[in-house]
Amino acid sequence: MLQFLKHILQLMLSPAKGWEDVSQASVAPAELCSRGLYPILGVAALSNFARMLYGNGITLVTAIERAVVDFGTYFAAYFLAALILEQLMPNIVSGEPNRKKIETCSVYTIAMLGIIRIIENCVPAELTLIKLLPVFVALIVYKADRYLAVKPGDDMRFMLIGVIALILMPLLLHYVLFLLIPA
Numbered sequence: 108m109l110q111f112l113k114h115i116l117q118l119m120l121s122p123a124k125g126w127e128d129v130s131q132a133s134v135a136p137a138e139l140c141s142r143g144l145y146p147i148l149g150v151a152a153l154s155n156f157a158r159m160l161y162g163n164g165i166t167l168v169t170a171i172e173r174a175v176v177d178f179g180t181y182f183a184a185y186f187l188a189a190l191i192l193e194q195l196m197p198n199i200v201s202g203e204p205n206r207k208k209i210e211t212c213s214v215y216t217i218a219m220l221g222i223i224r225i226i227e228n229c230v231p232a233e234l235t236l237i238k239l240l241p242v243f244v245a246l247i248v249y250k251a252d253r254y255l256a257v258k259p260g261d262d263m264r265f266m267l268i269g270v271i272a273l274i275l276m277p278l279l280l281h282y283v284l285f286l287l288i289p290a
Contacts (some may be wrong), residue, residue: 111143
């Protein structure tokens with residue numbers, strides 16, 4: 108877990124170097140999920156209970172519903188994002204797409220969205236700056252082009268595919284599921 112968090116911090120501070128270190132570590136995506144992603148998603152789900160402390164009228168039932176939506180959204184988003192990337196990457200990478208690297212990229216990106224959710228749930232006010240953090244994650248996804256062996260000249264196509272699969276799809280899924288919860 109510590110190495111996972113170290114890599115996330117490094118990806119935030121220096122995305123290109125961070126992806127190099129992720130590549131050198133060469134940890135299986137299943138292990139990254141069990142030791143990093145799932146605990147972060149659990150904390151993100153539990154952070155919904157922090158909103159009850161602010162006195163803004165959120166009940167225990169609503170906090171539980173939001174926790175289930177948060178965990179379920181990002182859990183499903185990891186698998187959907189990896190599937191979407193696997194289907195769309197063959198045309199923009201050199202050689203065959205590396206499934207392990209695609210899944211690893213998905214794990215780290217979804218984990219960063221989970222961390223943003225934790226921050227959002229723990230800050231008592233709605234801040235625009237927090238809402239813009241996924242744009243920063245898009246930059247990190249963009250810098251994964253070398254890690255995923257994207258062909259030169261196809262980096263903008265990769266950026267579009269990556270942002271749609273790894274950021275917009277989870278945010279849209281979260282928004283749709285969140286609409287099902289009464290305020």
